[in-house]
Amino acid sequence: MAMRNRITIHDIARHAGVGVGTVSRVLNDHPNVSAETRAAVQKAISELGYRPRSAAKTLRTRKSLAIGFITDYIATTPFAGNVISGAQDVAWQYDHILLLVNTNGDPALEEAAVEMMLSREVEGIIYATMWHRPVTPPKNILETNVALLDCYVEDRSLPSVVPDELRGGYEATARLIQSGHRRIAFINHNIPDPAQVLRAEGYCRALADHDITYDETLVVQRVAEPYGGYEAMGRILRLSKLPSAVFCYNDRMAMGAYDAIKEHGLRIPQDMAVISYDNQELLAANLHPALTTMELPHYGMGRWAAQYLLGGELKPASPPQVLLACPLIERQSV
Amino acid sequence: MAMRNRITIHDIARHAGVGVGTVSRVLNDHPNVSAETRAAVQKAISELGYRPRSAAKTLRTRKSLAIGFITDYIATTPFAGNVISGAQDVAWQYDHILLLVNTNGDPALEEAAVEMMLSREVEGIIYATMWHRPVTPPKNILETNVALLDCYVEDRSLPSVVPDELRGGYEATARLIQSGHRRIAFINHNIPDPAQVLRAEGYCRALADHDITYDETLVVQRVAEPYGGYEAMGRILRLSKLPSAVFCYNDRMAMGAYDAIKEHGLRIPQDMAVISYDNQELLAANLHPALTTMELPHYGMGRWAAQYLLGGELKPASPPQVLLACPLIERQSV
DNA sequence: ATAAAACTTGGAAACGATTCCAAATATAGA
DNA sequence: TCTATATTTGGAATCGTTTCCAAGTTTTAT
Structure with a gap:
């Protein structure tokens, strides 16, 4: 060879x-x-x-036809493939290739990765996290163009694309209301993060917009795992006046909630409708009944970030902070 | 910026x-x-x-310090992150970076991707599939070093690393036998692929090695989805002489089997032990009881492929065909 | 038919590193 | 002290493109 x-x-x-x-x-x-x-x-x-020989071309033109992709916990989430796929699709469309580095959240590694990408004169860098949160990227990243994906910097000084959690929370709740539910529980994560607070906010606004008064006994927070969902649902089912529907922070918690509901002898969705967030195919599609859930726009965020870097529009003075809609995936739990 | x-x-x-x-x-x-x-x-x-400026260095030295990574269905599997992570970890160790292209199985795109990587003078290319199968990579890939990951060419002319399905099938079955089971059902995929035939072979050998006679009524093949597992298990539960354990082709089928077993009023693992394959965390860890399963060595395959390309050992005349062990992940279903 | 404008074309210079050779300097051995 | 050897050093040549300029050719307008 x-x-x-x-x-x-x-x-x-x-x-x-x-x-x-x-x-x-x-x-x-x-x-x-x-x-x-x-x-x-x-x-x-x-x-x-x-x-x-592309090296010769790059040397002369100072264009590498590449963009960097730095990510934190690629191995531990099923979403990674989608965001990479989105970025890759548009990169390819612009004849660019993805330089990928996975850092496991190590800041030293992040900085080294950026340095390597700068040496290679990338067109820009996508800095992606696997869950929505504020970040502080290595400073040397500012020497090229950046797009933050599923994350943002507190001072909003860098362009960013994240899921529209508030609207997602609103629409999930509204979907339940639209089916006639008036008493709706909300099982939330017990650690504040953007998703946690914004989905809660969406839930509240939807209730308010439909003249349903907020009942704090209906919202319970637990760890965002199946057993957390199970506990939370158990607590709700001990209420004297039961809700007829529940909105869960994510599919994993919904999974636990399912167990609690079934153990309590209730049917889904007849006795208790369930809607949740994330659309982890593997889970959502295979629960009984299949779970109705809000999809996280991973592919779309990947596309947006690459498009922002390669699209060649003038970068506006104030960096865009884009919210991507979370589509409702209808299945059988509502 | x-x-x-x-x-x-x-x-x-x-x-x-x-x-x-x-x-x-x-x-x-x-x-x-x-x-x-x-x-x-x-x-x-x-x-x-x-x-x-890395382009200048590459031009002069003809070394790009990069390896290509071509993959087919990155977006549709939760395993992608692990294999990328494995490859990336060793690439980084050798100061190399990953050039990633996802092709969705499109041969034209594959060829174009290889061409781009050759232009960039990569050290070699990892050609990875998301499920174990024979492939025919674009011919131009032969102009550099290749490592096939989770796939192989029929004539074995290219180095390859895949899971040791046979041994996995053997060990899963042996694990059941070791727990005292003598009558063991096998729910298999209904389409022959390397995993399907090799796991079956492992099952047979394990039985034979422990003087258990093969009973063909105990093996049933269905589509590799939860409902396939459900159907298969249903059929098995209608047998006059029930098995006390079942080995499932994958976690998804096991999920369906769980449902059938529970509906039939049996307890897992007391009345029916279950073991399966894949270790899809999300599923396996969250079923009740948690599922004992054979893990697919995705991270390891990623490491092996990158190491093969970068390790710098003389490439042996006959390309290695490596089998990586599938570790048994003990949970509660056996 | 002629001048002006528009196309084509060849080839030197440049991009920014590494590598090699010859020269300069230092060190060791007698 | 002087030669032989080893260590340091500077700088030209090189890698393979693109770009620019000047020159040559064709076309158009008058």
Whole structure:
């Protein structure tokens, strides 16, 4: 293998009887090359099996046709593939490639990764986290363009794309109300993070908009795992006046809630409707009944970030803070 | 942002009062540079904020310090992160970066991706699939080093790393036998693929090694989804002589089997032990009881592939076909 | 037919590193 | 002290493109 390809643009030029400038011109299809010349060069290229050396091009043009992608916990989440896929799809569309580094959240590694990417003169860097939160990226990242994905900096000084949690919380709740539910419980995460507070806010606003008074006994917070959901639901089911629906912070908690509901002898959705957040296919589609849930726009965020970096629009003075909608995935639990 | 860094090795040389060769030498810590000179150069480097242009280095040395990573369905599987993480960890250790392209199985895109990577003079390419199967990679991939990951070519002409399905099937079955089970059902996928046939083979051998006669009524094949597992288990539970344990093709089928077992009024593991394959955390850890399963060595395959490409050992004449063990993850279902 | 404008073309210079060679300097051995 | 050897050093050549300029050719307008 690896038979080294030593053919250069000069060989092509000689073989086609033209100058190197001309070869370069046809390679980059510049105008102002006569049809015959172009054909001759094309022929030489295919005859000699020429392959351009991208390092030489990058050196001369200062464009690497690459964007960096730095992420934290890629291995521990099923969402990673979607965001990478989104970024990759648009990168490819612009003839760019993704330089990927996974850091496991190690700041030293992050900084080294950025340094490596700067050396490679990337067009920009996507800094992605696997759950929505504020971050402080290494400062050297400011030497190129950045797009924060599923995260943001507190002072909003960097462009960012995150899920529209508030609207998601609102719409989930509204969906329940629309089905006739008036007494709706909310099982939330017990640690404040953007998703936690914004979904709660959405829940409240939806209630208010439909003249349902907020009942604090209906919202209970636990750890965001199935057993947390189970506990929370258990508590709710001990209430004297039961709700007819529940909105869960995520699919994992909903999974636990399912168990509690079933153990309590209630049917889903007839006796208790359930809606949740994340759309972890594996889980949501396979629970009984299948779980209705708000999807996190991972693919879309990937696309947005790459598009922002490569789209070439002037970067506005104040960095955009984009919220992407979380589509409702209807299944059987409502 | 993007304040262009125009400092080169020549600026450093001038500022430090040395020649460019010397600067290069300290940059690559070659021996034969006096301590004072080295210090002076280091000083100049940090004073001027020099950052090497990797394109120039690559052009001259023909080493890009990068490896390609081509994969098919990255978005649709929760395993993608693990294999990328494995590859990335060793790539980084060798100061290399991953160039990632996701192709969704499109052969034209695959070929274009390889071409791009060849232009970039990668050290080698990892060609990874998301489920174990034979493949035929684009021919141009042969112009560099390749490592096939979770796949192989029929004629075994390319190095490959895959899970040791046979041994996994054997050990899963043996684990059940070790717990005293003698009548063991096997719910398998209904489409022959390497995992399907090899796990079945492992099951058979384990039985044979423990003098249990193979009973074909105990093995039933269905689609590899929860409902397939449910159907299969239903069929098994209608047998006049019930097994006391079942080995499932994957966690998803096991999920369906759980439902059937519970509906039939049996307890897991007391009345029916369950073991399966894949270790999809999200599922396996959250079923009740938590599922004992064989883990697919995704991280390990990622490491192996990158190590093979970068390790620098002479490539043996006959390409290695590596089998990686699938560790048993003990939970509560056996 | 001629001048002006528009296309084509060749090839030198540049991008920024590494590598090699020859020269300069230091060290050791006698 | 002087030569032989080892260590340091500077700088030209090189990697393979793109870009620019000047020159040559064609087309158009008058």
